[in-house]
Amino acid sequence: MFQQYCDRLRACVGDWQFKVATSAQAQEAHEDIRKILSKAVSPTVAENTIIIYRGSVTAASFVHGKH
Numbered sequence: 001m002f003q004q005y006c007d008r009l010r011a012c013v014g015d016w017q018f019k020v021a022t023s024a025q026a027q028e029a030h031e032d033i034r035k036i037l038s039k040a041v042s043p044t045v046a047e048n049t050i051i052i053y054r055g056s057v058t059a060a061s062f063v064h065g066k067h
Contacts, residue, residue, distance in 0.1 A: 008036070026053050 021029070030051050038046035 021053065 030053075033051055034046040034049070037049055
């Protein structure tokens with residue numbers, strides 16, 4: 001079932017590779033991911049999952065628990 005949710009998310013998102021999301025777009029995507037995780041796994045997993053927006057995180061900028 002989780003794979004179905006991932007496939008649905010990919011269908012909605014499309015190919016965003018090499019495109020920079022606005023802060024609002026990133027927040028919306030994170031909310032959608034948490035909704036999917038909540039339904040597919042559990043609300044606890046959705047709340048505790050760290051979601052990293054790949055374009056903004058580097059080894060130098062990452063602080064464990066802050067992203």
